[in-house]
Amino acid sequence: MSSQTSTVERTTEVLIIGAGPFGICLAAHVQKLGLDYLMVGKPMEFWKKNMPAGMYLRSACDWHLDVSGVYTIERYLEEQGLKPADVEPLSLDFYLTYVQWFLEQTQLKNLPEYVQQLSRDEDGYFTAILENGSQIRAKQVAMAIGFKYFVHLPADLLALLPEGRYAHTCDFVDLQQMRDKACLILGGRQSAFEWAALLAEAGASDIHLAYRHDTPAFVEADWSWVNKIIDGMADNPGWYRNLSEAEKKEVGHRLWAEGRLKLEPWLKKRISMDHVHLWPNTQVASSTILPDGALELQLDSGKQIMVDQIILATGYKAAIENVPFLKTGNLLAQLEIENGFPRLDEAFQSNIPGLFITSLPAGQDFGPFFGFTVAVRLSAKLIGEGLRMACSI
Numbered sequence: 590m591s592s593q594t595s596t597v598e599r600t601t602e603v604l605i606i607g608a609g610p611f612g613i614c615l616a617a618h619v620q621k622l623g624l625d626y627l628m629v630g631k632p633m634e635f636w637k638k639n640m641p642a643g644m645y646l647r648s649a650c651d652w653h654l655d656v657s658g659v660y661t662i663e664r665y666l667e668e669q670g671l672k673p674a675d676v677e678p679l680s681l682d683f684y685l686t687y688v689q690w691f692l693e694q695t696q697l698k699n700l701p702e703y704v705q706q707l708s709r710d711e712d713g714y715f716t717a718i719l720e721n722g723s724q725i726r727a728k729q730v731a732m733a734i735g736f737k738y739f740v741h742l743p744a745d746l747l748a749l750l751p752e753g754r755y756a757h758t759c760d761f762v763d764l765q766q767m768r769d770k771a772c773l774i775l776g777g778r779q780s781a782f783e784w785a786a787l788l789a790e791a792g793a794s795d796i797h798l799a800y801r802h803d804t805p806a807f808v809e810a811d812w813s814w815v816n817k818i819i820d821g822m823a824d825n826p827g828w829y830r831n832l833s834e835a836e837k838k839e840v841g842h843r844l845w846a847e848g849r850l851k852l853e854p855w856l857k858k859r860i861s862m863d864h865v866h867l868w869p870n871t872q873v874a875s876s877t878i879l880p881d882g883a884l885e886l887q888l889d890s891g892k893q894i895m896v897d898q899i900i901l902a903t904g905y906k907a908a909i910e911n912v913p914f915l916k917t918g919n920l921l922a923q924l925e926i927e928n929g930f931p932r933l934d935e936a937f938q939s940n941i942p943g944l945f946i947t948s949l950p951a952g953q954d955f956g957p958f959f960g961f962t963v964a965v966r967l968s969a970k971l972i973g974e975g976l977r978m979a980c981s982i
């Protein structure tokens with residue numbers, strides 16, 4: 590991958606902001622279409638910095654990054670004489686090595702920098718100001734900024750917790766610091782249980798999990814039906830938005846049932862130990878800092894526990910207004926937003942001409958699958974077509 594110096598002002602047809610799976614897949618596709626582009630963002634930063642070492646993925650080898658089907662995970666495996674069954678469930682490390690290989694094969698144009706401000710100028714071009722002060726002008730912008738700005742911290746929960754004693758899973762990935770320490774994880778879905786398993790392996794003394802529902806079942810999730818929907822949307826991008834509210838609810842519930850009512854079976858053994866305590870149908874009632882600084886939590890079951898750290902496995906929720914570079918530029922005031930999601934057309938274009946937005950914030954118009962990498966190729970295909978048409982005007 591060519592990494593370029595960023596001191597000079599430059600102009601490009603397409604600026605892709607974000608170098609996670611959505612940005613990388615889009616950049617590779619746009620490159621194949623022959624468009625002039627630049628991808629700004631640190632490759633796979635969220636996966637490297639905001640997921641814990643040793644984590645396993647829920648997705649398998651079929652969720653690869655190449656629209657043209659050449660640089661697939663299976664091809665990567667073939668080169669090493671391996672089969673999917675040899676590597677599934679996929680480790681975070683494995684996925685990162687696949688993406689690195691993909692980047693080496695595709696040699697994408699990438700600037701590993703941060704956009705600090707994005708504005709639309711009177712001539713219809715966008716100007717991005719990077720953290721290092723340099724500027725990029727672009728005719729079209731595609732945002733693929735993923736999850737980081739959308740950490741969900743429920744206000745009613747925070748009101749019960751002492752400042753400085755809790756962290757969201759996104760910011761709590763160095764689990765070695767919990768050796769011989771006790772923690773409470775609030776949340777009862779896959780990431781809560783996966784953090785619990787990794788904390789147990791890191792030597793935490795006591796791991797409590799409290800959640801408001803029953804313990805989900807340890808059963809393999811079936812995502813095959815999602816692949817079919819995604820494939821169908823390539824020819825019918827309006828499929829999700831044209832469903833009735835009841836139908837959308839049904840799709841959402843089906844995804845929820847796969848993703849949230851099930852835990853991966855490979856987790857069960859790893860959390861089945863005496864010092865991992867499950868508290869289903871339980872919430873925090875209050876918390877007290879004792880005179881010696883110890884943290885005591887009262888659960889609504891009447892149980893009291895002492896912990897060193899609270900970890901919030903409370904997930905992510907789209908809130909496009911949180912994106913810093915939209916706030917600092919002139920775009921946020923113009924952007925049509927509903928429930929935290931930008932309104933997008935069938936090519937992912939927002940109401941601001943030339944501004945395309947994908948990944949999690951596209952979920953309201955394209956479906957909740959956009960929180961997963963299953964959607965990267967569909968996203969790249971549809972945005973690629975939109976960009977190609979806009980660039981030819």
Ligand SMILES: Cc1cc2nc3c(=O)[nH]c(=O)nc-3n(C[C@H](O)[C@H](O)[C@H](O)COP(=O)(O)OP(=O)(O)OC[C@H]3O[C@@H](n4cnc5c(N)ncnc54)[C@H](O)[C@@H]3O)c2cc1C
Pocket residue numbers: 606607608609610611612613629630631632633634635636640645646647648652702703704705733734735736737780914947948949959960961962963
């Ligand atoms: C714990 C956890 C486990 C998950 N497991 C799976 C799984 O098994 N399978 C699956 O399909 N999905 C999984 N997901 C979801 C997956 O992480 C997302 O679908 C995916 O990361 C979204 O990709 P993205 O490219 O949009 O953004 P991200 O991967 O979040 O990357 C964001 C990119 O944007 C860049 N960026 C951010 N701000 C700026 C800026 N201001 N300027 C320039 N660049 C910027 C970053 O540097 C980075 O390159 C998981 C998520 C979590 C939290």
